[in-house]
Every structure is written in C-alpha cells, then in structure tokens.
Amino acid sequence: MTTEELVEQIYKKRSFLCIGLDTDLEKIPPHLLSEPDPIFAFNKEIIDATHHLCVAYKPNTAFYEAYGLKGWESLERTINYLNEHHPEIFTIADAKRGDIGNTATRYAKAFFEALNFDSITVAPYMGRDSIEPFLAFKNKHTILLALTSNPGAFDFQTLKVDHKELYKQVLETSRTYKNSNNLMFVVGATKASFLKEIRNIVPDHFLLVPGVGAQGGKLDEVCGYGLNHQVGLLINSSRGILYASDGKDFAEKAAAEARLLQLAMALELKNRKLGS
C-alpha cells in the first residue's frame, strides 16, 4: 500500500486508529475456546465489528508464536482474511525483527511476501545493513523502533550520544538510509511532549504511537505535537478495545470503544482542517 492510499483511507474514515491484535487465549471470551481456531475466530469478529472505525490492524507476532505452529496458522488466517476482505486496511506485523544483510532480507520476504503485510516493526540496534533490506521493498513500510513506551526505554534509548539522545540519533541516521521514504517510526505516547522534537527531526514520516487508551486522555496532546500536513500518525490501542467485554457481546463492546477513539480523532482532524 502506498502512503497516499493510507492517507486517503484516513480522510475517508475520519480515523487514524490502529487496533493491536494482541490476542490472548486467556483473555478472549470463554465461549470461543470451543472453536477450531479460537484466536482467528476472535480476530475475525473483532475485524468485522471495527474495520470501518480504524485504518490499520497490528498483530503482535509474539502472541501467535507463543502457540507454536497453531499460532502461526492463526496469524496466517488473520492476515489472509484482512487482505481478502479488507484490502483497504493497512496491516502491520509487530515483529520487532532485526538481523543482518541476507537474514534481514529473509525476514522481509517472510512478512512482506509470504504473509503479504504492508509493514513490519524493526529494531535499530544492528544499524544500516539490518534495515535497508526491508526498505528495498516497494510500497512496503518499515516501522523502526525509536522511542518505546516501556520503562526500559530509559536504559539506552534516552542516553546521550554527542549531546543528543540515542533515539534522536536513530531518527537522524536512519533518514540517511537508502529508500528512507519507506520508513515510519514507533514513538511511545507515554512521552507525548517528546513528540515535538521528534517532529522537528522527521517532519514528514508517519509515527506509530502505542499506549493511548480511550481513558488515557492523551489523544489531544499526541495530536497537538504529532499531526503533520498529511496526518502522519497512527495511534494504536490493543487491550482497551479487544477486551472491553469477555461476554458474547465482546465484538459490539470493542466497536463501542473503537468508536470513542474514532470520534475523538475525527474531531482532531476537523479542528486542524485536515482532509476536509
């Protein structure tokens, strides 16, 4: 998918919501556990109920790998369902991969070709030759970890290298990589004020922002610092939507939570006269 198609979808749906499909057998409604593939059954109902309210889905591969072969099958079914029934949706493999040269190319093929995801999250630690193989794929997007939303982000990401935090160096250096126009960045919403400086370094790139809940109330702050001329934000919510109910009404309740976020996003777009 091209960035232009993603932006078009955002304007059409008045939403830049990404739903994280972190599907956990211990949290899904018990009545689904008798299905042949409970994880896919859950994802399918969530997708059917929410696809008009969001522009992206982001399965975290750890949740699927944890169930071995069966989990991998559930991931395949989920991405195939999205690609077949909702080709307008931007799909993100939240895999946080990172390896060198030819090995990186293999990961890229696994996710961009075999599974046909639009994008994948990638870790920056190994540098240029671990990232450029992903960037070489046309109309595919590489979402590089910059500043994550967990406490451990302060262990290394915010250390100063040459009077500048490491995550800023990651933003600056990665912009020099070949095909860097295919880059997006993960920026945690727990540090919304950091978004201002990040926007100065990468004014045009899309940012994937996890850690904004319907209750968090940080959406306006993230939008204030993060929106750019073509929106430039994907805001992710996972558990707040997926597990809004563990009854048979789970999909309906999930849609209600997604609707709250979508309405708030529509308001942000309107206030900033984006896409209208």
Next chain:
Amino acid sequence: MTTEELVEQIYKKRSFLCIGLDTDLEKIPPHLLSEPDPIFAFNKEIIDATHHLCVAYKPNTAFYEAYGLKGWESLERTINYLNEHHPEIFTIADAKRGDIGNTATRYAKAFFEALNFDSITVAPYMGRDSIEPFLAFKNKHTILLALTSNPGAFDFQTLKVDHKELYKQVLETSRTYKNSNNLMFVVGATKASFLKEIRNIVPDHFLLVPGVGAQGGKLDEVCGYGLNHQVGLLINSSRGILYASDGKDFAEKAAAEARLLQLAMALELKNRKLGS
C-alpha cells in the same frame, strides 16, 4: 541446561564450536529437494555428521520463517530431533527478539517452553523490562546482542554515551538486571581486539562469537582475548560448514570442516590447560 553442563560438554568434546543452522533451500544439495521436508532432511544429516565435534547448534529463525508454516515445521522438527537424540547439545534460537513485559514473556515461552530451546538471542534496545522476562527462566540462557559483526554495528553500538561505547553500556547495565547470571552476550569476531575490554566488563559470562571461519584464521586471536576460567566462549560457524559441498557428500565435507575447527579449539584448550 546449566552452564556447568555446557562447560562439562566442552571439556569432554574438546570443542566450543557452535554450528549455525542457517539452512537455505537455494544452497542445500539439489538431491534433497525431493524430500518431504528438505530443510529438516539437510539439518538431520548435518547434525548426525557433526554432533560429536560441536557443543551447540544455532538455527537462525529468519531462515525458517521465510518459508511460512512449512519453515516453522522444519524448525520444530529440528529442535525436537536435537532434544530427543542429542540432549547434551546446547541449543540456541537465533531469533533476536525484543519486546516489552508480557509480550517478552510470550516470546520466552514460545522458545523456552513450546520449542524447548536452551537459549535465545535477544536485542537490547528496549531495555530492562524487555529482557528480564527471559532471564526469569531457570537453566535457560538469554544471549544479548552487544557488539555485532556487521558494518551497521558502527551506526549505534559504538557511539559514545558518557565517554563509553553503547555496547559497553549494554554490558554494564544488563549485568544489573534480575537473574543476570542467565545472560550470555553476542560479540562479533570481526573486532577481536574489542574482546579484551569486553572481558574486563563481563569476566564470567559466556560470549557467543559469530564470524569465525575455518579460513578466517582469527580463532587464536579470539581465544587469546576471550577465553576465561571456564572457557566462556561459543564460536559459531555457519556457511563454512553447512555448504562445504553441494554434492551427496555434503555431510561428510561439513564434518571435515567442523573437525578442523574442533582440532584448533582442542589445541587452544590444551595450550591454556583448560579442562585437562
């Protein structure tokens, strides 16, 4: 497996060789392609021919994921074969994973429990709460990327933070993590001289060193800087062994290459009076 059992195996076999199972359908002998599972067929023959010469096998998960479900099956068959027929072997999932909290626990369960690997490689960028969930598993080992052997290593790993390279900060900080005795570190052999300073920071931990080939001639240098009182080194070779021949004699030729490395290692152990 405990570290003591690994060391015992090293002394018994007079080898600290790890064989990287980076199995590539485009490189394996063509006569195997008619097998139901060519990747596993190749791995099995390599293992049968070399297990007495090495102490560890390290499948890089990218090579398996690239083939989707079938690849994942090949990986399962390979690790099951190792655990069943060669339980003395130390197994490494070269997965370079890294994610937060509960998600990290899921990766840990996937590799330590479902697949029953002895260890996994993990990326440090996300910090403490992305690594401690792996360290919590008893008699399982977390091999943290410190200094990798690719050119991109110089993008971030060698940047100075507080007058000290980032990879040294990774070594020092990670030693403060809970259960840090379960840590090992990846240190690329292209920078053998760096091993001296690394050994000062982590005198007791095992180091996994990729990038030493039978031809490279760097083995003595790596041993000089890297060996400690309990060996403390696993030296990996992948392509030099796996693809020594693409004929029907591939396993025999692989064993001959592995034997060369094992003999050189036996000499290093003897010269340093380790385990004798």
